[in-house]
Amino acid sequence: MYFTVWETRYIDLVTFPPSTILHNAWVDTVWELDFTETEPLDSRTEGLITDDGLEAFVRLYKALFPFSADDHETTESIWPLLVESNLCPKAVVAVLHHFVQEAQNRKANTQQRLFALHAAGLYFLLVEIPGSIANQLLHPVMFEKCLQTLSKCWPEELDLPRKRKKKQSKNLMGERKKGKPARNENAPMDDIFEEEDVQEEIYFSTRELLEIREALFLLLKNLLRLFSKFSLKERPQCVQTCIQIFVKLTSLEPCTLDFKPLDVTTISRAKYVSELAYFGLRLLCSPLHSPGDKALRQVFYQLLRVILMLPGKEGGVLLPIPSQIIDARKLALKFLSSL
Numbered sequence: 001m002y003f004t005v006w007e008t009r010y011i012d013l014v015t016f017p018p019s020t021i022l023h024n025a026w027v028d029t030v031w032e033l034d035f036t037e038t039e040p041l042d043s044r045t046e047g048l049i050t051d052d053g054l055e056a057f058v059r060l061y062k063a064l065f066p067f068s069a070d071d072h073e074t075t076e077s078i079w080p081l082l083v084e085s086n087l088c089p090k091a092v093v094a095v096l097h098h099f100v101q102e103a104q105n106r107k108a109n110t111q112q113r114l115f116a117l118h119a120a121g122l123y124f125l126l127v128e129i130p131g132s133i134a135n136q137l138l139h140p141v142m143f144e145k146c147l148q149t150l151s152k153c154w155p156e157e158l159d160l161p162r163k164r165k166k167k168q169s170k171n172l173m174g175e176r177k178k179g180k181p182a183r184n185e186n187a188p189m190d191d192i193f194e195e196e197d198v199q200e201e202i203y204f205s206t207r208e209l210l211e212i213r214e215a216l217f218l219l220l221k222n223l224l225r226l227f228s229k230f231s232l233k234e235r236p237q238c239v240q241t242c243i244q245i246f247v248k249l250t251s252l253e254p255c256t257l258d259f260k261p262l263d264v265t266t267i268s269r270a271k272y273v274s275e276l277a278y279f280g281l282r283l284l285c286s287p288l289h290s291p292g293d294k295a296l297r298q299v300f301y302q303l304l305r306v307i308l309m310l311p312g313k314e315g316g317v318l319l320p321i322p323s324q325i326i327d328a329r330k331l332a333l334k335f336l337s338s339l
Contacts, residue, residue: 030094035141041098049095050115057118061125068128079131089126089135093142096123100145103153110208113153117215120146121222128226144241150220151245153212154252155204213253213273220249220276224267224283232289239284239295246284247302249277251328274328278335285339296339306332 030038040046049056067078082089096119102108103116123146126137204212232239255272270276283289285296306328 027088027091027094030097031090031139035097035101035139035145038097038101040102041095046098050111053111054114054118057115057122061118061122064122064125064129067130068125077131078129079135089137093123093126093137093139096120097142097145100142100149103149104145106152106155107202108153109202110204110212113155113212114215116149117153117212117219120149121219124219124223124226128230140235140238143238147223147238147241147245150216150223151248154216155202155209155212217273217276220273220280221267221270224276224280227280227283227289232284233291236290236294239289240298242284243281243295243298243302246277246280247299247306250274250281250303250331251306251325252277254324254327255331274331278331281335282339300336303332303336 026039026041064078079089099112099115099119100123102112108116123142126132127143132138227242232242252273255274267276267279270279281299285293285299289295306325
């Protein structure tokens with residue numbers, strides 16, 4: 001049985017009920033509140049999962065993955081096996097949501113982002129397994145949050161606070177030269193705290209960025225495998241969200257201009273995030289996910305920003321367009337011409 005590879009400690013963590021250390025009330029509340037405004041997982045339980053880093057996530061993924069394959073040899077369903085192993089599917093999803101939610105904050109550290117990306121991958125895998133709909137594991141809010149990990153876990157947005165801090169520092173220096181006070185002492189405390197939050201800097205080493213990039217790459221590849229068989233035709237809002245995220249990912253990293261379009265059989269050869277992102281856009285434009293040309297028009301609209309290469313400004317002076325943005329424009333044009 002596949003479950004023999006699982007660590008006993010992880011199985012005990014999600015044992016459900018009665019000897020579980022994961023409170024039934026907490027799991028029920030997460031689902032009743034539709035994965036919004038939920039209480040975090042208690043630190044002791046969280047520690048049991050994260051003590052060995054990503055190992056618990058990796059082991060569980062390897063155990064579940066064979067049941068998602070179309071050519072799965074056994075006719076045995078995963079869901080009775082989960083019950084026999086005291087693994088309540090809804091409890092597992094509640095735990096995964098905790099880790100996904102932790103990375104929604106832009107101040108999340110590297111470990112939190114990695115946990116979120118792997119947790120999202122596990123959720124998509126559960127949805128991919130036959131019977132997930134019948135077991136009511138597909139929840140729109142949870143699905144949306146897992147999608148958002150693809151954009152929110154990449155720390156590029158953290159450059160903005162750094163720029164603001166530098167700009168604010170220059171302004172403060174200028175004010176002091178003119179004899180003006182650096183801060184209004186009568187300002188409300190809430191405003192002061194908000195300013196300090198904005199100015200807080202978060203740095204990621206090259207190694208940390210590579211780890212996040214690799215986890216993001218694997219999550220995107222697994223999501224596209226799901227989208228090759230799971231239709232979003234009845235979920236137009238989800239299609240729109242995916243298009244926005246995929247278009248953003250097309251410019252995540254430099255990419256060679258000579259890569260060939262992917263399909264379901266060649267997705268394993270992908271080397272760049274942008275390759276997978278463009279394959280995802282192509283999938284969303286297919287009849288499986290969108291009737292007519294609705295998704296195609298949305299893709300074209302979103303890619304207009306990439307194609308137009310709108311330059312930035314600093315002090316009223318137009319900034320030069322980086323070569324990476326120029327290459328992204330060429331890729332976007334190449335993709336649109338291939339549709």
